[in-house]
Amino acid sequence: MRRVVVTGLGMVTPLGCGVDTTWTRILNGQSGAKKIDTFEVADLASQIACVIPRGDGSDGTFNPDQWMEPKEQRKVDDFIIFAMAAARQALDDANWHPSTEEDKCATGTLIGSGIGGLSGIAETSLLLKERGPRRVSPFFIPGRLINLASGYVSIEHGLKGPNHSVVTACSTGAHAIGDGARLIALGDADVMVAGGTESPICRLGMAGFCAARALSTSYNDAPQKASRPYDKDRDGFVMGEGAGVVVLEEYEHAKKRGARIYCEVIGYGLSGDAYHITSPSPDGDGGFRSMSAAIKRAGIAVSDIDYINAHGTSTQIGDEIELGAVERLLGNAASKVSMSSTKSSTGHLLGAAGAIEAIFSILAIRDNIAPPTINLENPSVETAIDLVPLTARKREINVALSNSFGFGGTNASVIIRRVAD
Amino acid sequence: MSEIGERVKKIVVEHLGVEPEKVVDSASFIDDLGADSLDTVELVMAFEEEFGCEIPDDAAETILTVGDATKFLEKNAKS
Numbered sequence: 001m002r003r004v005v006v007t008g009l010g011m012v013t014p015l016g017c018g019v020d021t022t023w024t025r026i027l028n029g030q031s032g033a034k035k036i037d038t039f040e041v042a043d044l045a046s047q048i049a050c051v052i053p054r055g056d057g058s059d060g061t062f063n064p065d066q067w068m069e070p071k072e073q074r075k076v077d078d079f080i081i082f083a084m085a086a087a088r089q090a091l092d093d094a095n096w097h098p099s100t101e102e103d104k105c106a107t108g109t110l111i112g113s114g115i116g117g118l119s120g121i122a123e124t125s126l127l128l129k130e131r132g133p134r135r136v137s138p139f140f141i142p143g144r145l146i147n148l149a150s151g152y153v154s155i156e157h158g159l160k161g162p163n164h165s166v167v168t169a170c171s172t173g174a175h176a177i178g179d180g181a182r183l184i185a186l187g188d189a190d191v192m193v194a195g196g197t198e199s200p201i202c203r204l205g206m207a208g209f210c211a212a213r214a215l216s217t218s219y220n221d222a223p224q225k226a227s228r229p230y231d232k233d234r235d236g237f238v239m240g241e242g243a244g245v246v247v248l249e250e251y252e253h254a255k256k257r258g259a260r261i262y263c264e265v266i267g268y269g270l271s272g273d274a275y276h277i278t279s280p281s282p283d284g285d286g287g288f289r290s291m292s293a294a295i296k297r298a299g300i301a302v303s304d305i306d307y308i309n310a311h312g313t314s315t316q317i318g319d320e321i322e323l324g325a326v327e328r329l330l331g332n333a334a335s336k337v338s339m340s341s342t343k344s345s346t347g348h349l350l351g352a353a354g355a356i357e358a359i360f361s362i363l364a365i366r367d368n369i370a371p372p373t374i375n376l377e378n379p380s381v382e383t384a385i386d387l388v389p390l391t392a393r394k395r396e397i398n399v400a401l402s403n404s405f406g407f408g409g410t411n412a413s414v415i416i417r418r419v420a421d
Numbered sequence: 422m423s424e425i426g427e428r429v430k431k432i433v434v435e436h437l438g439v440e441p442e443k444v445v446d447s448a449s450f451i452d453d454l455g456a457d458s459l460d461t462v463e464l465v466m467a468f469e470e471e472f473g474c475e476i477p478d479d480a481a482e483t484i485l486t487v488g489d490a491t492k493f494l495e496k497n498a499k500s
Contacts, residue, residue: 071438134469138462 001185005419006262007254008094008247009359010086010195013346014050014240016060018089022356023363025060026345026371027392031224033238033347039203046215048223049201050240050347052082068152075139076148077117078199082243082352083149084156087111087193091157094247094259096191098158106190108161109150110180111197111245112172114351114406117144119202149197149243161189169406170311172196173244173354174414178268180248190253195245195355206239212278214315215239227348228375229312229341230319230387237313240347244355246362262362263416266300267401269293273409280318280405284325287311287403290411291329298415300399303333305415307364309357309402312341312373313348320381322403327383338370338395340388345374354404358414361400365418369394425472425498426491432467433487436460446488464490473500 011018014032015025025032032050041047055061064073067085087109091097098104124140142148147165154163162183166176173196180194200209209215216236219226227238254261271293273286280286295302308326312319319341327334342360349356360371369392376389386393398418405411430444439454450456450464465481468490474497476484484490 069438071436134475135466137466138459142459 002187003251004181004184004248004265005251005254006246006265006362006416007249007259008090008096009262009362010089010093011242011244011356011359012052012062012082012085013242013349013356014052015346016053017057017062017085018060019359021060023360026342026360027369029345029372029374029391031227031345031374032240033223033226035220035223036201041206044206045210045217046206046236047220048216048226048238050238051201052242076143076152077120078241079113079116079197079243080143080149080152082199082241083111083197083245084152086195086197086243086245087153087157090193090245090247094249096247104158104160106161107159108163108183108189108192109154109159110162110164110166110176110183110192110194111149111153112166112168112176112351113146113149113197114167114169114172115198115200115205116146118200118205120144122202122204153193159193162192168410168412169408170348170350170353171404171406171410171412172351173356174358174402174404174412175270175354177246177248177265177355177358178270178412178414181265181268184248184250190250192248193245194248195243196352197243198350198352199241200350201239201241209239214278216314225375227314227344229310229314229344229373230323230379231376232378232380234314234316234319236315237343238347240349242349242356243352244359246355246359261419263365264419265414266417267294267298267415269297269413271411273411275409278407280321281409282321284321284328286409286411287322287325287405288328290413291325291401291403294401294413294415300415302330303336304399305330305333305337305401306395306397307361307370307400308337308339309361309400310339310341311403311405313343322405323381323383323385326385330385334384338386338388338393340371340373342371344376354402354412357404358402358416361402361416364397365400365416368397370397423491423495425495428471429468429487429491429494432471433464436464436467444487446486446491448487449485468494472498474498
């Protein structure tokens with residue numbers, strides 16, 4: 001199979017617009033959480049979220065007008081605008097702007113979302129009830145469909161290769177990158193624009209996840225303390241929004257055009273829990289098998305792993321189940337691994353989480369630094385694994401693994417490695 | 422331009438994001454103003470909203486230019 005490398009990165013997160021802004025703030029231990037002030041939350045158990053800072057584009061703020069025409073923005077939900085921003089950043093970063101028919105046809109798109117246009121569906125269903133079907137916009141469907149993130153990005157940049165999408169709840173972003181890499185490895189494309197995007201912060205989204213008892217509810221007055229993976233006082237995840245997109249490229253293709261190579265995607269594993277719709281299997285076997293499959297595919301030993309970006313959402317049961325699975329996987333190698341949950345800073349971006357976390361793993365390799373698990377003041381269990389509490393840790397990182405687990409018992413693990421010069 | 426014509430023009434400018442000077446009576450929504458078939462459906466909905474009238478599908482199919490819209494609405498507008 002052909003080798004696949006990463007040559008471009010892009011993101012919009014609750015810490016800011018852009019990879020550099022987000023990464024700097026992650027390493028500084030900042031949190032993107034705040035009290036929700038864009039809709040009524042008084043009757044919601046969880047009243048906080050990690051929200052993208054909107055603004056004029058200065059100081060790392062997100063200005064949608066820089067990424068999509070205002071008249072186009074009206075037609076779509078935010079997850080599509082976030083994807084447009086992250087994709088253009090990634091393509092610019094990779095300096096890949098295909099202009100010939102051959103290059104366009106060799107470049108595909110695979111951007112997923114966990115839920116898609118939830119707020120647009122909520123608002124339009126009210127409109128339908130109050131004013132009838134004639135008031136429903138012709139852009140209602142295309143502006144909400146999950147694969148329209150890929151659709152809009154492909155149209156904007158003229159990408160005529162595979163046009164695909166993934167919907168696997170909170171594993172979406174990891175599956176998109178893993179599947180995108182496979183399309184290149186198997187020769188369906190030379191370049192793939194892959195990632196995840198999500199805009200779930202609306203009353204319906206909050207109400208739904210509150211009802212599933214998934215969200216943090218004890219920190220409404222201290223939002224930045226709420227996302228605290230592995231800490232004994234954690235009580236649920238903090239909803240997030242945003243997008244992460246990478247440019248994946250066949251190794252020789254990247255070398256030939258002199259592209260800057262961040263790292264190689266060497267392993268990808270998938271598994272199913274076959275246990276419960278929202279709870280992970282208590283023995284952590286699903287996560288264990290997805291990590292094991294990725295390691296087998298990569299052809300490395302578990303002791304080669306330096307850094308793990310955990311799924312670690314800050315829920316009561318999920319964090320320890322994952323930790324147990326990682327301990328079982330690593331065995332005696334546990335003490336040399338650093339594992340952190342950047343969701344402590346970003347919140348949980350659902351379908352975008354796996355994509356932004358793959359990017360953080362890539363940057364951890366680039367900069368030889370493990371991003372911190374902020375708010376980890378009192379770990380709920382003892383472990384030999386370094387959970388990178390509170391502050392980032394400088395250390396050698398050549399191989400990183402990123403985990404994503406989703407509702408429906410869907411698990412994905414991606415392994416990346418530094419490419420020797 | 423009539424008062425209705427001015428209101429039509431304002432809606433077209435807003436929805437299609439075009440320069441106001443391009444929105445003349447003879448301008449075709451699709452050929453001159455860059456609209457696609459979905460844009461034209463939405464435009465008709467916006468006219469219905471603004472002028473408080475219903476534009477049946479068979480009538481909507483005959484509204485191809487700014488002038489067509491103005492003419493139809495001068496006859497059928499309720500608000």
